[in-house]
Amino acid sequence: MEYNIVAKEIAQKVFKDSGLPNIGKASIREIKKLVDNLENASKVKFVRMEMGIPGLPPAQKGVEAQIESLQKGIASLYPDIEGMPILKQEISRFVKNFIDIDVNPKNCIPTVGSMQGAFASFLTCSRVNKEKTTTLFIDPGFNVHKLQNKVLGIPMETFDVYEYRGEKLRDKLESIFKTGKIHSVLYSNPNNPSWVCFTDEELKIIGELATKYDVIIMEDLAYFGMDFRKDYSHPGVAPFQPSVAKYTDNYILLISSSKAFSYAGERIAMMVIGDKLAEREYPDLKRYYSSTKFGYTMIYGTIYPLSSGTSHSAQYALWGILKSVNDGEYNFRDDVIEYGKKAKLMKEAFIANGFEIVYDHDLGDPIADGFYFTYGYPGFGGAELLEEMLYYGISAISLDITGSTRQGIRACTSLIQREEIPVLAERLALFAKDHPLK
């Protein structure tokens, strides 16, 4: 190590003080804190790619509607547990316009972020059938979803989808569903961290098997419309955001407003339950709830006791955003496509310096440019590489903590500024100088 820009002694002291047993395997928030401390101690401003947080201003239509509602005094009024009727209407329009599915507004529910949506879904789904005990994750994924199951004491299974794309997915899923113990499946599409996007063929396989084995699919659409190879942003016009909702009735969609609308601060998201699933009776729910109807139980049995609904003014914000998006007045893709443009430039800098993209293909195609990408360096494990790159002022998180079976690192494209990309390139070059490839 010769060309590092953070002094070895300084970094190692910060590492030691952190008390972390393995720097490279630290959680996102632990890395964040560590890098804050490294920046303070070294006076080096890091190229920060660890946090998946928006790097854009919030959707203006949301801010305006939220402020207006507060001026009218809604802060004193409990929100409707089911969500504001006008918001439910716009959510229903939104999924019609952009996924091309029909869902009754009754089954379109605002939640305190998709985090609450997922927590509520795991809790409710784990109670529908006493024979079905286990959640399946199609990994890699967002590790807090696993934390949610752990704290609730729900058993989990997982597999890394990269080895099971296309028709291979059918056999893999069927072998697990056949055990009869899976109540629900969660995956993110586009995938965090690999940015792999399921095709309609794959979603059809998932949907068919969900129906055949009576399993509920929780589709996490946190990065809605952000597979920038396609333009899913015109209301009512194909192509539409691909979704399992086209292929089974057993679905819950979790649509975040954090990334697509840069509205992470207000903790407001949409949960969309397929109409038939919502009306479905599950007698085993009686063990924990007063009702056996899935949709009613989700709202009054789970969401109500979780937080008594979702911030009233944030509901107005989401209503304002969705209305303008549904009316074709605001194209959210025009804002967030900047993430994809930065991803392209960043990946070029990595590759030019001997790095490799870990999840490099999406079936036959090169992986899309988006909110995340993954990288590795020959001869390095992921955790090891993460720690080593901190000496060069570059931070991210290891794939080890995402359920991935592959060695590498996840980079988020959101916070880095255009003018920092040359700085990143320079630091990558310094790293490469110190670690010449054979």
Next chain:
Amino acid sequence: MEYNIVAKEIAQKVFKDSGLPNIGKASIREIKKLVDNLENASKVKFVRMEMGIPGLPPAQKGVEAQIESLQKGIASLYPDIEGMPILKQEISRFVKNFIDIDVNPKNCIPTVGSMQGAFASFLTCSRVNKEKTTTLFIDPGFNVHKLQNKVLGIPMETFDVYEYRGEKLRDKLESIFKTGKIHSVLYSNPNNPSWVCFTDEELKIIGELATKYDVIIMEDLAYFGMDFRKDYSHPGVAPFQPSVAKYTDNYILLISSSKAFSYAGERIAMMVIGDKLAEREYPDLKRYYSSTKFGYTMIYGTIYPLSSGTSHSAQYALWGILKSVNDGEYNFRDDVIEYGKKAKLMKEAFIANGFEIVYDHDLGDPIADGFYFTYGYPGFGGAELLEEMLYYGISAISLDITGSTRQGIRACTSLIQREEIPVLAERLALFAKDHPLK
């Protein structure tokens, strides 16, 4: 029935259409819906006392601070999971100023309403010791707290405190704690629905036994400072809001901003964990969490996966309110005391017409005037009375659904307007005419 103002046939059709098996035992939200339908069908505007929702405008300092934060663009920024540092500081000041206790800001945490605070507390407390399985409720109480335990599968015990006031409380509590199965106790003070307020002697008993039997006390201060017999509203000046925090280290305070600050819409509350409890190590937490430290586990193990923190702008709102309250600029009691004034007039109308206050005494004193009161009518059970009074355009909820062992009805004083009180009195007189006392 002769003087009823809702026609019998109309009411009975609405009752039948509701599908409710027992009108008098319906939940708050079911009653609300039923009365909406009764109003529509009969064109009679009801005197509505069922919902415990604020009837005042939101605290202006909150609205101002919230709007200002939105104008600055905070809607795109994820809130800190632990809460904003400036808010944590003001919560710490608030409990010092108004309860006279010292709590490190680190252990002062904003939550998505006290609903989330209670849910998170039940979940975490039920994991601290594998021998301790059960939550104890000092009833009567808010029935959603029980729903929270039911959905989580946590066993519960309860008793009605009215028979165990003063020193009697010690024996009762000790007999339950001795079983060794109680991990935590929840009560509301002032009590919903009875408006009974624990004395310092009683809180001392609870605190001493919590320490002796290593039980965690969850004190729900939803109606903070609203025992209007005392004035707890001057920062740093006695008398202070009585709290178990004075008498044990094992406490979690849940302080809502819905009632005291009329900020129900934004789902923002305070969870305050005693410093020693927060630092306490519970090895059994390892079964469900990565840490064994109580405070860390509460924040990063429970609150984080529940909703990834609390609305950023709502945190600014609460900060704005608390700062002005702490600085002595805003006296929240001056606003909410209106509830107490209405309670006095309403109770007079009930008593003048032959009704009785069910929870009529608070140890030696008459019950305070506040947000709730309870009433009954000779010869009627609670559920039966509730249903009968609907014919006279008066709605409320039955004590049956609150864990009370007594027969009667809970009335909330918040929504009724001053000019409606004579209307209430007139309708009570009509009811009394139809149901003459022997």
